[in-house]
Amino acid sequence: MSELNKVMVEKYRNDFLREVEANVEEGNWVKMCMQCGVCSGSCPFGPYWEHPPQEIFMMVRAGKREEVLTSESMWMCTSCYNCIVRCPRELPITHIMHGLANYAHRLGIAPKMNPTRRFAKLFWQNIVKGGRVNELKLSIGLYFMDGFSNGVKKGLEMLPVGLGLLKTGRLNPFGLLGGGKCKGAGDIHKMLKKAQEIENRRKGFAS
Amino acid sequence: MAKKEYSFYPGCSSERKSSASNYMVSVESMCKTLDIKLNEIPDWNCCGASIGYAEGGELPRHAMNARNIALSEKHNPGQNIVATCAACWLGAKETHERLSASEQLLADTKEALKEAGLDMDYKGEVEIRHMVEVLIEDFGYDQLAKPVVKPLEGIKIAGYVGCQTNRPFGVAGESFENPKYLDKLTEIMGAEPVEKYDQKVTCCGGALAFSEPEKSQAQIKKIIESAYDFGAEMIVTPCPVCQMNVEVYQDQINKKYGTKFHIPVTYYSQLMAVAYGSSAKEAGLDGNVIRATRLEEIAAKPAKK
Numbered sequence: 001m002s003e004l005n006k007v008m009v010e011k012y013r014n015d016f017l018r019e020v021e022a023n024v025e026e027g028n029w030v031k032m033c034m035q036c037g038v039c040s041g042s043c044p045f046g047p048y049w050e051h052p053p054q055e056i057f058m059m060v061r062a063g064k065r066e067e068v069l070t071s072e073s074m075w076m077c078t079s080c081y082n083c084i085v086r087c088p089r090e091l092p093i094t095h096i097m098h099g100l101a102n103y104a105h106r107l108g109i110a111p112k113m114n115p116t117r118r119f120a121k122l123f124w125q126n127i128v129k130g131g132r133v134n135e136l137k138l139s140i141g142l143y144f145m146d147g148f149s150n151g152v153k154k155g156l157e158m159l160p161v162g163l164g165l166l167k168t169g170r171l172n173p174f175g176l177l178g179g180g181k182c183k184g185a186g187d188i189h190k191m192l193k194k195a196q197e198i199e200n201r202r203k204g205f206a207s
Numbered sequence: 208m209a210k211k212e213y214s215f216y217p218g219c220s221s222e223r224k225s226s227a228s229n230y231m232v233s234v235e236s237m238c239k240t241l242d243i244k245l246n247e248i249p250d251w252n253c254c255g256a257s258i259g260y261a262e263g264g265e266l267p268r269h270a271m272n273a274r275n276i277a278l279s280e281k282h283n284p285g286q287n288i289v290a291t292c293a294a295c296w297l298g299a300k301e302t303h304e305r306l307s308a309s310e311q312l313l314a315d316t317k318e319a320l321k322e323a324g325l326d327m328d329y330k331g332e333v334e335i336r337h338m339v340e341v342l343i344e345d346f347g348y349d350q351l352a353k354p355v356v357k358p359l360e361g362i363k364i365a366g367y368v369g370c371q372t373n374r375p376f377g378v379a380g381e382s383f384e385n386p387k388y389l390d391k392l393t394e395i396m397g398a399e400p401v402e403k404y405d406q407k408v409t410c411c412g413g414a415l416a417f418s419e420p421e422k423s424q425a426q427i428k429k430i431i432e433s434a435y436d437f438g439a440e441m442i443v444t445p446c447p448v449c450q451m452n453v454e455v456y457q458d459q460i461n462k463k464y465g466t467k468f469h470i471p472v473t474y475y476s477q478l479m480a481v482a483y484g485s486s487a488k489e490a491g492l493d494g495n496v497i498r499a500t501r502l503e504e505i506a507a508k509p510a511k512k
Contacts, residue, residue: 115418132252195316198266
């Protein structure tokens with residue numbers, strides 16, 4: 001168990017709802033869920049969720065801390081916002097799912113091999129580096145996530161797609177050398193460091 | 208027509224040699240005809256997209272968007288911010304809303320921005336708008352129809368609105384479940400919209416097309432299949448992620464499902480650029496992996512009026 005996870009378990013004991021309200025983006029909405037299930041029925045990846053949003057909300061209230069935070073479920077969110085616009089009680093469900101996933105990730109208990117967790121991490125590192133997306137580095141990083149031979153295999157599978165984009169001028173062949181860079185990249189690094197610092201302090205994550 | 212001016216947030220995918228560079232080319236042509244001046248926000252950065260949540264958390268994500276808003280306020284004072292990318296629009300608008308609603312979040316964001324040498328003068332007066340809002344609200348369908356010199360006659364087009372241009376914010380006066388503006392735009396350009404296209408707001412998988420390709424491609428298959436079922440020859444969309452996802456995986460889907468998909472996926476701005484008399488190149492048609500030959504033919508013909 002990570003240090004931070006231990007601290008949170010100690011702090012909130014069996015009150016997982018309170019923990020979610022205090023630490024998860026838009027978490028204070030969880031208790032408003034009336035269990036109608038519209039969100040679960042509206043989700044494009046609904047069939048792949050181990051526990052769809054409606055269930056997640058009830059599990060939070062029932063104190064199923066480990067089951068929720070170690071679940072692959074929230075990582076199935078495609079950010080389509082169907083659930084948000086359809087929820088009769090106007091819960092910002094997409095954001096709560098993002099928030100739960102982010103919280104589990106920060107506690108170090110999110111499923112390690114979940115592909116969306118890993119891709120999301122890669123994406124953020126990619127944009128933070130220069131301030132803008134470097135699409136070539138992002139794709140190659142994704143293919144080679146599971147080692148060199150897997151990367152070559154995936155790269156070959158994706159080659160026709162890449163070549164199509166290259167031929168139409170929609171991929172930078174020199175993307176590995178540069179690109180995706182703001183002049184103020186240094187400023188952005190400082191800004192994000194500060195933002196992280198403040199967020200850690202506000203949410204009691206500071207070590 | 209009076210010149211209209213906006214602060215412009217183009218976003219990463221619109222950069223040269225990026226996945227939506229041809230969207231940008233067509234937007235430039237369309238704006239030239241409509242006499243729209245786009246003042247690019249100097250040194251803008253990525254919005255964090257929706258997938259940024261996992262590693263980025265809350266405040267860093269808002270700080271990224273706030274930097275763009277602050278730069279816009281500094282360099283393009285008083286101008287509304289316009290984005291062409293659905294994710295950029297959503298990210299910036301969401302941050303703008305959250306900062307307007309929470310004094311603490313605003314104070315924290317300002318503190319972070321200071322590190323980037325920016326003092327954000329946050330009045331909350333600037334609006335964050337999508338290009339289609341500018342078209343519909345600041346021009347209106349009648350105005351948009353006027354410059355048409357090459358009506359796109361006889362082309363049946365499925366209007367794929369997708370998710371993030373449509374939810375959670377959407378376009379005023381349109382429903383989330385059956386938005387009509389894309390069909391209306393198609394129609395005034397002289398083409399025939401497929402009004403009963405039942406997958407117009409279905410999710411293509413978004414960023415999960417990278418991390419969960421099989422699940423996403425099952426979605427994309429539905430989106431394309433329905434377009435074919437209703438007799439469409441082309442799909443049109445306002446979103447760079449939708450465009451790319453629906454266009455570039457067709458061969459992989461064909462291999463997996465035994466389908467024979469080969470349908471062009473264009474941007475609304477490409478339709479408009481061609482109808483307004485641009486060349487294929489000016490409409491970014493050379494950037495489509497699956498060539499929109501019907502549009503290319505029209506672009507090559509002399510103007511009707």
